[in-house]
Amino acid sequence: MAKLLQALGRFSAKRAWLVVLTWFLILVSAGTWAVLGMGKLSTSMAIDGVPAQTVIDQLQKSFPEAARGSGSVVFHKTDGKSFTYDEKTSIAEILDHVKTLEAVADTVDPFALAVTKAEAEAKIADGKIKIADAKAQIALNEQKLKDGKAKLVSAKSQLDSAIFQLKAGKKQLDAGTADYNTAKANLAAAQMGVQYLLLTEGPTGANYLAAAALLTQLEQGISTYEIGLASYNTGKAQYDAGLKKYYSGVLALQDGQTKLAAGKTTLAEKEQELLIGDRLFQVSKGFGLLSKDETTAVASIQFVKPGTELETYQKTNVVDYIKSQPIPGVEVEFTKELTQDIGSLLGIGEILGLVIAALVLFLMLGTLIGAGLPLIAAVIGVGISAAITLALSGVISMSSTTPVLGVMLGLAVGIDYALFLFNRHRKQLKNGMAMRESIALANGTSGNAVVFAGLTVIIALLALNLTGVEFLGLMGTMASIAIAISILLAITLTPALMALIGMKALSKK
CATH class of the missing domain: 1.10.287 (Helix Hairpins)
Structure with a gap:
């Protein structure tokens, strides 16, 4: 395995632009496939086979009202005075209209409840x-x-x-x-x-x-x-x-x-x-939807389906409409059941992680080009794996959370695996080894560890299918694709990029 990886590293270093162009074409092809073949990612979630989901399903059959999702809207007077008749009427009119929105079963007026x-x-x-x-x-x-x-x-x-x-x-x-x-x-x-x-x-x-x-x-x-x-x-x-x-x-x-x-x-x-x-x-x-001083009221929004089966837009429709009907002197807040969105593929956490990783790499390696190399490999790998996942959504029903694990792990191992090879290459260059020989040796040694480490992660992710939870198994399968692509990028694209930057891999110091 080591000799094969060493030969692959030497080839990638020798034909660097060919390797880079190949991966670029793979990225473009995967992106095109995703654009043309992408299906609808559902923001709802059901965990089949677990006791909690069984209870929810049974409640839906026997007592549908008990299984319905709900969220709360908090109305608060900014001046500390009790709600006026006009303000109560405005809130009641807003809640009456919310009843007509998609997936909303009913609303509970806090004043009517009092x-x-x-x-x-x-x-x-x-x-x-x-x-x-x-x-x-x-x-x-x-x-x-x-x-x-x-x-x-x-x-x-x-x-x-x-x-x-x-x-x-x-x-x-x-x-x-x-x-x-x-x-x-x-x-x-x-x-x-x-x-x-x-x-x-x-x-x-x-x-x-x-x-x-x-x-x-x-x-x-x-x-x-x-x-x-x-x-x-x-x-x-x-x-x-x-x-x-x-x-x-x-x-x-x-x-x-x-x-x-x-x-x-x-x-x-x-x-x-x-x-x-x-x-x-x-x-x-002692409990109610209206405070004793009548300055805060909590309205309940009840949906026709459990919260895990609701689409994100069905909840945001409620939030957007209420925000579009401001009442002077009344603040409005929403509980997480209405505002929480599990459907974003690349959130602020992933972006912040990339920034921190770039900063740490720059401080550790002392070169901007060297710090960017692992990031480029990781981003390309995430792009390809995410595109493949989205493209498969056209033929496989999956939720919006399915690609998330692949994105997170793809960024982590993509940077990690590339850094293994790059750090070994830098040490060998400092010891006076020739450029291509250093790249080949780094790929044959650190690359070997990368392959076995990646295969271990892939096996662990595929084992999620044994849980019997459909969405979790699918998430593991898609994440294993991301890991496999990160491995291939580490042992091919990383040597090519190291060959292209040459001695710039070392800091001037």
Whole structure:
């Protein structure tokens, strides 16, 4: 491997312009491919296979509102005074329009929520009064049912006593029925006999007096039986009416007990609902979207999808619109959920890193040309790898974060690998070694370390595919392409550039 790399370094040094031109054409070709074949990079992100994403997916199916993304907008009065009616109205109008923007599901007006909380507190207080009244009414109804049950027990006892007396009277009537029928049948004959004796013996006759006494006794027996029968029939009718009333009372008691039980169940359910509502209100009582002095209000923006699945422009649309509707005397701030952008390929961090790296290289090497050589190799490598990644986005669905790891690692190892070779070359030049021989030897020694170090990084990055997280595996694959290009640049372009700058690689000191 070392001899092959040494020969490659010697060739690159000898054909320096050819190597530089080749890499330039590769850069242009990759850039053209990226421009023509680049697809849309999504700013949304979903981590399939991990428990958190599984929960989010399940929430989306079962309870979509719980999985929705959200962000907050803070409105603050600069003069320290409470919001005026006009300012509240302006904020409400802004939030109403935000509802119509793409991907926005709803907004929460902090002032409307404050009114709702006051109404909720009043409803809870009213509910407690109604619950107390209902409990008192149920207790009253329970007492009424107890009294009714006691009356039914007393009525049943009276009915039992009455039926016992009726049965006894009926028994006596049944025993005298035969005598009554005989007396009734003989009454007319007895009356005629008495009349006959009255005519024949007169009112003082012994036979007449005896017959008259027997007739009187007979008539009294008939009257007594008929009075008893009438009394029995009256008592029987009263008993039947009482029994009917008793059973009606039993049914009414059972119905009352059923209604009371249903009322108790309903009361318990309502009381539980009130208890839960009161607990939630008490928990949230100290929290709100409006400060106590009413100088700061927080509006909530709710989206139709989880935050990781939202496109950047869908969030910036909200921010841009609210900023375009300024309210005099009111400052507006946004939470990171609305302003954070993970979609930039080359951010301030990467640019600042390049500047610091250039400064460190210049201070260490003492030559501007020497400091620029590793940076040029790194930037070209990042350009090619980023262009390839963007070009592949036309056929592979990827998020905007996919090229980021390749850019960061490409800059780091690109500078590092080129510096390995360049530093070894400088030391050999200082020791008097010939230019091309020094380049070839540096490529064969330090280049060998670069190749094996790079291959180790590539293997580690490709192993990200074993995580089962799609976007992470794709990010590792694209970053490994960046590392592979950095290796190739280090062992070809770096020797060519070292040959072109010649002895300028050394500082004048």
